[in-house]
Amino acid sequence: MESLKIITLAKIQLSEMVEIWNRCWQGYYYDMTYSYEQMKFWLGLGKVDLANSIALYSHDHVVGFSLLAVDNFEGWIAGTCIEPxxxxRGLFEPLMExxxxxxxxxxxxxxxxxxxVQNPAQKVYGSVGFKKLRQLHIYRTASGITVPSKPSTIMPFKQLLMSEYFENRRQASINPAWQRRQNYLERYGNAKAFINSSGTAGILIVRQKNAPILDVWSSNNTGAEEIISTxxxxxxxxxxxxxxxxxxxxAYLHQNGIPSHAQQYEMCMELA
Structure with missing residues (x-):
């Protein structure tokens, strides 16, 4: 193994972080390029703790990094990558360790x-102690998609306060991944929450062009039918x-011929 130096990103400048991020993510499965403003937003949204995030140096050149977000006594790897x-060269395992x-x-x-799911990095994650919890789906659909079996009547979804939205979601026993947790989603300043008349399905969105759906959930098949049709x-x-x-x-999307664009594994590691 080549000579390595591992230090934190505590003193990194934002412009440097943008350059490192874009360089290391080259050749990934999809475009991960960030602008200066996008990186600033991402670090703030995730509450990334740069003082406890890691940079991997080889011959005084940053060749990899790991970003750590912290929420009370739990952490989330908000991005980790080795330069192509x-x-x-066996660098990823010492970075994660x-x-x-x-x-x-x-x-x-x-x-x-x-x-x-196709990323070989999961083998390293497993070797250092992470275990698979469940599979997560990513959707990026094109225009013109329709659901053949729409409900005959759809009651309007009503807007509600964010606190009410998350209380309804909690009562439905929804177990979200990190980026769908309440603390994370509340950092979006322009998010709007909606729920159906029976309180069995909800959606959180940002009203801007090409913005992803921030959160969507349902506690039964009928609610899923209502929310997806809407x-x-x-x-x-x-x-x-x-x-x-x-x-x-x-389940409702797949039943109606709308497969996920990609899949991920959510993984977790219990620390000493």
Whole structure:
């Protein structure tokens, strides 16, 4: 193994982080390029703790990184990557081991991450102690999609306060992934929450062009039918949806010929 130096990102400048991020993510499964403003938003949205995130140096050159977000006693790997020309050299495992030690040193009890099902990095995650929890689905649909079996009548969804939205979701026993947790979603300043008349399905959206659906849930098949029909009627240009577990929403979409664009594994590690 080549000579490595591992330090935190505590002193990194935002412009440097943008350059490192874009360079290391080259050749990934989809475009991960961020602008300066996008990186600033991402770090703030995720509450990334740069003082406890890791940079991996080889010959004084940053060749990889791991970003750690912290929420009380739990952490989330908000992005970790090795520069393309340095992949396959056994660098990823020491990077993750260093990040895990850092997380333990600040008292975290649990670490989460998501990884594409086809990404070989999941083998490294498994070797350092992460275990698969469940599969998550990613949707990026085109325009013109319709659901053949729409309910005969759909009661209007009503807008409600964010606090009420999350209380309804909690009562429905929804178990969201990290980016769908209440604390994370509340950081969107322009989000709007809606729920159906029976309180069995809800949606959180940002009213801007090409914005993904932030959250959608249902506690039964009828609610899934109502919410998906409403989405496809309202968002005629298609929709994007991330980190959807295999629930009533996914089942209804698949039953009506709308497969997920990609899948991820949600993984977790219990810390000492």
């Amino acid at each position: 020309q340095y992949r396959g 260093s990040q895990i030690k850092r997380a333990e040193s600040i008292g975290l009890k649990r670490l989460y991450l998501e990884v594409m 989405i496809l009627t309202t968002l005629k240009k298609g929709f994007s949806l991330l980190n959807q577990p295999e629930d009533y929403i996914v």
